[in-house]
Amino acid sequence: MHVDLDSFYASLEENRNISIRGKPVVICVYSGRTEDSGAVSTSNYRARELGIKAGMPIILAKRIAKGKDVIFLPVDMTYYRETSERIMDLLEDESDIMEQVSIDEAYLDVTEMTKESWDRAVEIAKKIKVKIIFQEGLTASVGISSNKFVAKMASDSQKPNGLTIVKEGEIISFLEKLNVSKLHGIGEKTTSSLNELGIQTASDLASYDLKELEEIFGKNKAKLLHDKSLGVDESPVKPRDKKQLSRIGTLKEDTKDKNLILEKIVDLSKDIEQRIIKNNVSFRTVSLITIDTELKTQTKSETIPETKDTQKVVSVSKHLLEKYLEENVDKKLRRVGIRISNLEFSKNQKTLDEF
DNA sequence: CGACGTGTAAC
């Protein structure tokens, strides 16, 4: 089962402010460079009808909204995360195994508890939807199938507030007419490559010679693509451990000034350090993420002996930044970020909000 | 084989 909260951020904002209910609502990540620099994170369905969608520059969204009563709000991640945690707890209770994919999405394995009965699965889905409405005032879209990939495709197929079941025998007819770009996991680049081969739909992809796909994409990816076209997915629903923590931000202005960049890094580190402490996590690798004025991303990383010492985040980042600046004397930076990975979580440590 | 860097994808 795949559960997806409908326009999550926007719905939460509508719930906590009655006066914006029913209006187009746009949740934004402001970068702080200029008045309206930044991008749209989420919009509700009313705003989507106007053409305001996730990923769009805020300035463009405002142009579309001009003269209309559209509500623009900044993201409030702390609030969204708290609500998400309560809902994920609820989902955990209603499943054998839960795999949280993002702040607003999860896969549930209900194989055992339903004894593989579709009817029971549907009952559980309905129960979950009712609970989420009652406890948080939110709707969710749910997909049920015999594997994760098709369950995800199913939940996507009817939104918002959907409940879609795709049984084994129905998978092919459910997928065949879809454009490959609609298949979860096939993005822009892969779609272009497939289109060049004359492949447009899932059924085109399914009937394409696997050997020839392998020539172009390599064995692993070819198999993956072919499987997707037929709705084949054996991957288990598996609880995820965080593998990395990162924070990235936009500089006030493009610069190659070490101290200015370092200021930003120190800023971002504070956030990462908080999370290190809260989760009682140790790390071995620190990475510096740089995005230059051409929007080209580069990363530099360094692995050190396992540590919980938060000071290392800045000190290693600083070292990596010096290295970057030496190697890229000609470039100015637009954005910087830091990441820690090779994480190790110590168990039986209460998280801060349990106190 | 681990470390490092890049590319693709998704939210």
Next chain:
DNA sequence: CCTTTTACACGTCG
């Protein structure tokens, strides 16, 4: 006009 965070695959190098 251009945000944020995470995952994972793959190539290269020592």
